[in-house]
Amino acid sequence: MGRSPDLGAALPEHVRQMCADAIASAGIAMFVTGPRAQEMPIVWVNRAFERQTGFTSQDVVGRSPHVLESLLTDPVDAQQLRSAITEEREITQTLRLARRDGSLVWCQLSFAPVPDADGEVTHWVGAQIDVSELHGRYAAQVASLDVERRERALLDVVTQSSDLLVDLEQPFVLRDITELVTGVVVDWAGFYLNDDGLRYAEGIDASSPPTGRGRRHGRFSPGMVLPAPGSHETDALGDAARADDSSSGVPRPDVPDRVQDLLDGRIAGPVRLDLAAPYGQWSASGWLQRDIEHRLEVPGTTPTSLRVIAVPGRRCVLGLLVVALPDPTNAVGESALELLEVVARRVGAAVDNVRLYAREHRLAETLQRAMLPEQADVVGLDVWTYYAPNSEHAQVGGDWYDVLQIAPDVVGLVIGDVVGHDVEAAAAMGQLRSVVRSYAFELTTPGPVLERVDQLVQGMRIPRSASLVYGALIRPDADDPDDAWRIEYSRAGHLPPLLLRDGTVTQLDEAGGPLVGFGGRSRATGSAALRPGDTLVLYTDGLIERRDRALRVGLDALVAASSAVSAVDAAGVGEELLSRLADAPEDDVALVVVRIPDPVRDADVVALSPRSRRWLLPSEPASIGRARHAVVRTCQAWGVKDAANAELVVSELVANGVLHGWGHLALRLFDTGDGIRVEVEDANPAPPMPTDGHANRMGGFGMQIVERLADWGWRPTGTGKLVWAKVRPAPRSSED
Missing domain, CATH: 3.30.450.40 (GAF domain)
Known part of the structure; x- marks a missing residue:
């Protein structure tokens, strides 16, 4: 190793003495130790060191530097300092030191080896600066940032x-x-x-x-x-x-x-x-x-x-x-x-x-359910009805329908729409429904019925405007083989009913007039003759109305969908129309489908309609028979030859719902390809319980019958429960 020039020897004596005095009087604490081979005794400290540590030169000069190491409060700091000394390299780090009186200060320590002319480390010089104030500011800033974070x-x-x-x-x-x-x-x-x-x-x-x-x-x-x-x-x-x-x-x-x-x-x-x-x-x-x-x-x-x-x-x-x-x-x-x-x-x-x-x-749903129509079963007609309030509007709206047996030879059809989707709309709908029902039974002929409705509504001051269609289906004379069903109707601001016949759709757009309550003159009555196989479709605008198209375009879409209907039962016609037009309705939807059966032609038609059906039934004994008839008609439309088991299962499930359920019943049928699936939903959350029955106790055998004919179960819904049954195919006889 080459010799380093002795710069100090080149300085005049008085300059070296001045430097020594300056270091001794400096405000930075400094100290010098001997070589590591002599255990680094402290050989000199300046006055700033004495002030900062509290130790005098007499306390530390000549002693081992362990006295300084003992001032370090963090063992990690001491270990880092020992490593630097062993490797004879300079180290600078911030340490927390203890003064002689026990108080703590933060110092920035610089400790460096001092080699002689031959490069051997003969001394170590240390300088430490009190940074307690700066460290306090830094700690306060860190704490403030932590609080802010x-x-x-x-x-x-x-x-x-x-x-x-x-x-x-x-x-x-x-x-x-x-x-x-x-x-x-x-x-x-x-x-x-x-x-x-x-x-x-x-x-x-x-x-x-x-x-x-x-x-x-x-x-x-x-x-x-x-x-x-x-x-x-x-x-x-x-x-x-x-x-x-x-x-x-x-x-x-x-x-x-x-x-x-x-x-x-x-x-x-x-x-x-x-x-x-x-x-x-x-x-x-x-x-x-x-x-x-x-x-x-x-x-x-x-x-x-x-x-x-x-x-x-x-x-x-x-x-x-x-x-x-x-x-x-x-x-x-x-x-x-x-x-x-x-x-x-x-x-x-x-x-x-x-x-x-x-x-x-x-509240609104209870009000709506209380005012749902009690659809009459009409001999000689296949009737299917549907109502679905828009789910965005609290499940309540102003749409309604009615199927009324006004007289033995007259069936009343009503469909209407009150503006709005709230409790007030439902209340107005209930008032109008009662008024129309009353005058329909009194006058029968549609035009005069709506005239009387106009007069009463003007006096009642119903706050919502409404549209409706009232039609009277007149049964043919049984003694006249050439006579046929006939419909008479009148419209109060409502869309025209549709007549479906052999793939052709006719809009019954006669006898139009202003909204209910705005009729200042007599209402007209239109009529049309019907024959077996014809279907009437009455609907509200929620079926066809969309924000991105005009109402006329929606009506054209309904006519096109109706002309493509292949079902031979009213429920099938309704399901086809809903599947094509009401997948995402933006308003309440009410639909009434009335079909005049054609026993001769219906048996030869292969229907391609959706293999599912739905009905909303009132909780009354008459719904049991209506459900059985619905199953029979549906199985005929689907070509299911043996419908007896499905009819019996539906009868028992609907009877159980009428006896033990709450509110209206929802009946659904599905053709799964290997059998009929039946679903009955009501508002009672309690599960069905099959019992053993008792000779002295009425009932108890219904679910046992279902268990013999079907696999069944139940699940809770948001408003009650749903009971389902998968009807097993009837065993084939030996003659088959």
Whole structure:
């Protein structure tokens, strides 16, 4: 190794002395040690070193540098320093050092080897700068950034919670919100809704009352003093004490039930819940305490601090949000608590809204079902009806239809549409339906019927405009072989009925007039003769109306679809039209299909219509016979020769629905290729139960018959239950 020039030797003596004095007087703490071979004794320190460390030169000069190493508070720092010395390389690092008096300072230490002219390290020089103030600023900036980052995370939680609340039908929306805040804002969270008492909730039960008062838990300290309402936080424990009950001798807990006060709206909260407090057994606090302890049985998850936040509704507190804050005493904990209150308020508003909507939906649907027509079975006619409110409008609308046996030889057909999709539209529809029914039975002839309807509606001041078609089907004279069915009709602002005959479609567009209630003059009556095989189609505009096309274009599409119908039963005609035109309706759809059977030609026609049928039946005994007739007609249209088993299964399922179900019954038939599948839906959620029957007890054998003839089962639906049966093919006889 080459010799390094001795720069110091080239300096004059007075210059070297001036440099030495300058280093000794410098404001930067400096020290020099001997070589590593001599265990690096400290040979010199300056006055700044003495001021910074509290050690004088007499305390450290001549001693091992271990005295300096002992000042390092972090063992990792000491290890890094030893490694640099071993490798004889310079090191600069920020360390936390302890002064002689025990106080701590942050220093930036630079420690470098000093070689001689031969390159051998004979000394080490160290310089350390007090950076405590800079480090404090840096730590404050880091803490501030951490707080800001956490607050941004909290705001993001609120935003994501709001996004989750958009889909209120999601069954675990409340659980998803708690999972969102857990780990980011709190250590644990859970929602409790006060539906007939507190219950842990992962989703929103829309069937509960919107702002119904939940069951009140027991209260064990009626004379307690409550804090002032509006306080941000109230200690739910207070001064725990026990008092002897003189009547029973049993100690009685006297801990305030602040959770019940929160549920009652007597305090604003949040309140603290102590898992070790002796709350009353039947108090809300006690019930909540036990439930949370059960849910936090996993070791290491017991929270140090629980907060209970009210979930407010419009009129009362709907439930609680219980959270375990990691550190509720600092500013971050307080801001987390405030944002959690925002989340709880939004959840409360969402719960209230979904329950209000569900209540309006149930009210409107009940009203709609109560006013559904009771379709009469007419001898000599094949009648099929259908109604489907637009699902976007709370399952209620103003469309209606009627099939009335007005006289032995007269059948009334009514289809109408009230503007709107709400309860008011349904109420107006109910009024009009009653008026039309009354005058139809009184006058029969369509024109005069609508004239009287106009007069009464003008006086009733019904707030919604409406259109309708009233037709009277007149039965042929049994004594006149040349006589045929005839329809007389009159239209009040409604689309024309269609007459389907041998692939040709005729619009019955005569006898038109203004909307109901606007007829200032006499109404005309149109007529058309019918013959076997003809089909009448009455419909509302929801079948053909679309936002992206004119109504005339939709009517042309209906005419084209009707001309291609191949079914030979009314239900099949309706199913074909629905499959081609109503896959995504934008309005309520009502449809009435009336067909005059042609026994001679129908037997030879191969129908290509959809292999499914549906009917809506009133919950009355007459529906059993109507369902059996529907099955027989459908099996004939499908070419199913042996329909006896399907007829019997449908009879038993519909009878069971009439006897035990609620509301109207929905009957569906499907041709699966290897048998007939039957579905009957009603509003009673209770499952069907086959019994053994008893000689002295009526009934009990219906489902046994179904079990012998079919494979069957059931499943819950959103409004009740659906019972299904797959009818087994009848065994072939030996003659076959």
